[in-house]
Amino acid sequence: MRRGLEPYLLGRRILEVKLHAPAGPKYLNLERAAGQQILGLERRGKFLLLPLSAGDELIIHLGMTGRLSAEPFARHTRVELRLSARGAEDAALHFQDVRRFGRFLLVAEGDYSKLPTLAQMGPEPLAKPFDEGGFYARLQKSSAPIKPYLLSQRPVAGVGNIYADEALWAACIHPLTPAKHLSKQKAQALATAIREVLHASLAAQGTTLRDYRTVNGEVGGFAAALQVYSHAGEPCARCGTLLKRILIAGRGTVFCPRCQKKA
DNA sequence: CGCATTTCCTGGTAGC
């Protein structure tokens, strides 16, 4: 999403902001965006960060069903940015969010006090030095089960429900294993699995089960490569045991009860 | 402090 939007947004000026949703913690300070130029398009975990010319930062999170497009949507548009033209035609950025789990807000650059998850976010798993020793050290500090700990974004950035299940399966780790019980070898295997599953999904343009679309409106192709998520009741590709679905911290979790033993 | 639980929200769908 970041890569797709960058060439379109970089350098444009925000001329007008139209908020089609009640202002609140998910839609904050947007009136300050008007007049500012978009200086960059960065990403931390699942947050998009757009530094602006007057020292502010536009923060966008797609939540479950958020979509961004230059073209208008038929329904559920929450925010609309009118942008300066490059060439003749007008430009715009539309934010659609059917289920309203997304965010679209302005903060002073680097002030994430209203975004605790972003403020405490772990390292980027695909950055050059994803410090795997550091990953193990972080896991050692938490007594929480590894699955919800991954979802907290604290040990590593950007891993959500689907990729957590896929990576835990690849590393043969039971999702309820306390994070601090993972050996250095298991932590290493998990770090590698996270990198591999994310690389593979990026190469396939992401995972579309129902809602996700690329910035060009296309579906991602990674759903076909999922080994466990959405495959409960089907045989494990490694051992043939039927995959099991349980709830962990209220999230659907699919795993192989034979391959993935608690450490 | 940190972990666990609850909340927000709407379209799709199962069940009758």
Place this chain on the structure above:
DNA sequence: TGCTACCAGGAAATGC
């Protein structure tokens, strides 16, 4: 066919 009930989950708020 049409209605109701329930399910999906990222991150924040609340509870312990």
